[in-house]
Each structure stands twice: as structure tokens, then as C-alpha cells.
Amino acid sequence: MLFTPPLTPATLIARYKRFLFDAILEDGTAITGSCPNTGSMRGLTAPGSRIWLSEHDSPTRKYRHMLEMVEADGTTVGINTGMPNRLAEEAILNGRIPELGGYSTIRREQKYGRNSRIDFLLSEPGRPDAYVEVKNVHFMREQGLAEFPDTATKRGAKHLEELGDAAEAGYRSVMLYLIQRDDCERMRICDDLDPVYALAFQRAMARGVEAYAVKCTVSPAQISVSGTVKMDEWRPAVL
Known part of the structure; x- marks a missing residue:
């Protein structure tokens, strides 16, 4: 973009x-x-x-x-939380996220779950629909390691539960973490700042939800998804 x-x-x-x-x-x-x-x-x-x-x-x-x-x-770090959905859609349409390739139709803000709207619904004849929720990430404490969330988010935990419901109903459910910075090679769930979200993430993965992280090339002239980064294995939160 x-x-x-x-x-x-x-x-x-x-x-x-x-x-x-x-x-x-x-x-x-x-x-x-x-x-x-x-x-x-x-x-x-x-x-x-x-x-x-x-x-x-x-x-x-x-x-x-x-x-x-x-x-x-x-x-340079992008902070506009209205940007990730635009960047994700551009990247999906341009094939920059291989894990979300192969769908001919992409619809925004579709109703699903418990009075919620999913960021994207991907469809292709002969394949289960894919529900994709996008989260903005820009927090980093350790060099090269992005973390989410940077504060407690009840809404984020609710989204994970709803994605789990969709996965158990036979749909493909995806949590996409979009990192608005290019100096991260890994991403982890930040269990020390929000252990409730971390446990919700663990439950969602056990129910069949997929999770991917992508980073962006960021400059005052443009910003775009540049590739996927490895997600660290979840570790138990201390409650």
C-alpha cells in the first residue's frame, strides 16, 4: 500500500x-x-x-x-489499527500469504459467532469456507520477537472462542497476526501480560484453529506484507 x-x-x-x-x-x-x-x-x-x-x-x-x-x-513501526485488515486483504489477493491461497472469493465483515463479525470469509467451490480474524501486532521486548497482546483483551479471547466454534462446525478457522514492523523473525503469545488470552489461544489451537503471523515492510512511503514469521510454541501461563 x-x-x-x-x-x-x-x-x-x-x-x-x-x-x-x-x-x-x-x-x-x-x-x-x-x-x-x-x-x-x-x-x-x-x-x-x-x-x-x-x-x-x-x-x-x-x-x-x-x-x-x-x-x-x-x-519504523506502524501503529494504525485500521491498517492490518487492508494489508491482509491486499496480501491475500496478491498471494503473499500462501497459507490463505486458493480462494476465489473474499468477503469482509461477515456476521458469525455470538453477534460478532469476522474480518474475512474466504470461499472456494469444493473447499470449506475459511474464517479469518486479523490482529494488529507491534509490541517487542526481545530483539526479533513480536508479542501479542500487549495488554489484557477480553475481546481477543472471545474471538478465539468463536473461531474454535467455527472450526468444530467444520469450517476452516484462522487467526492471522499482522506485525507492523520488519525487525521480527518470531512471534509469541504474551502470556505474562494476558494469561487469560494465552489459555484461550491454547484451547483454540486444540479445537482446530490455525494461527499464522506475517510481518510488514514499513516506510513513510509505503507499507506491505513481506512474509511469514515463525510462531513460538505456546508455553503455559503462570496463574
Whole structure:
């Protein structure tokens, strides 16, 4: 996916109230913008960090600038939680995720489960439908190892349970972790920050749910899925 025009560089002053940030543009202008990530963004909000912003001129928008990327650990990290589904769809259609190849129809936001919507429903005559849930990943504590989640997520555990239900009903069920950074070669479930999610993941795998992780090439000019990464074997959480 190309950014047209390319993103605008700035320096982060603070991210606050989950939805907002203050920054200084390269020309010295102080701005307030919107943050399209309501999560903890653990490790990505240090004051003084180099960031990149998209600009929007719509009169219906309160803030012109939106935070898209942060420089951390020597690499550029995408933080926009609206991006993973777009990147995943592009990658599936272009054959960049071999595990999800061979489907002629892809539908977004289909109802399923307990009053939920699945991110993608893949269909192909003669094959079971594939339910695909996408999760945004950008947390890293150990070099080269991405982790999810970076905070407790009841909603995430619910999604795993619903994917397990679909798998037991005879459908293909897939959890796709999309890492918006290119410096990770492995991914693990972060059981110390959310042991409940870790146990839900273990149960889902036992019920037939598949899990894959892909990383992205990230720059102020473009972002795209670059390949799969190995998922570490799940280890028991300490409860």
C-alpha cells in the first residue's frame, strides 16, 4: 500500500487520552492530532520519538493530522489499527500469504459467532469456507520477537472462542497476526501480560484453529506484507 503523498515527519511530544497526540512538525509548528490506536502502544510513546503523520483536509475532521508510524528500537513501526485488515486483504489477493491461497472469493465483515463479525470469509467451490480474524501486532521486548497482546483483551479471547466454534462446525478457522514492523523473525503469545488470552489461544489451537503471523515492510512511503514469521510454541501461563 502506497502513501500518497508520503507521510509527514514530526517529533512526538505526548500521546494522551488514547485518541490524541501532540507533536512538533519539522518546520517547528506545534500540532495536535488523532491517534488511530486505542491500545496501550507499550514501548511506542516515548516523548521525543520520531513519528510520521498522514494529513487529511476533510472539513468533517476535527484534526488534520493522524499518527501512522513511530520510530522505535531502530525501526519504523506502524501503529494504525485500521491498517492490518487492508494489508491482509491486499496480501491475500496478491498471494503473499500462501497459507490463505486458493480462494476465489473474499468477503469482509461477515456476521458469525455470538453477534460478532469476522474480518474475512474466504470461499472456494469444493473447499470449506475459511474464517479469518486479523490482529494488529507491534509490541517487542526481545530483539526479533513480536508479542501479542500487549495488554489484557477480553475481546481477543472471545474471538478465539468463536473461531474454535467455527472450526468444530467444520469450517476452516484462522487467526492471522499482522506485525507492523520488519525487525521480527518470531512471534509469541504474551502470556505474562494476558494469561487469560494465552489459555484461550491454547484451547483454540486444540479445537482446530490455525494461527499464522506475517510481518510488514514499513516506510513513510509505503507499507506491505513481506512474509511469514515463525510462531513460538505456546508455553503455559503462570496463574
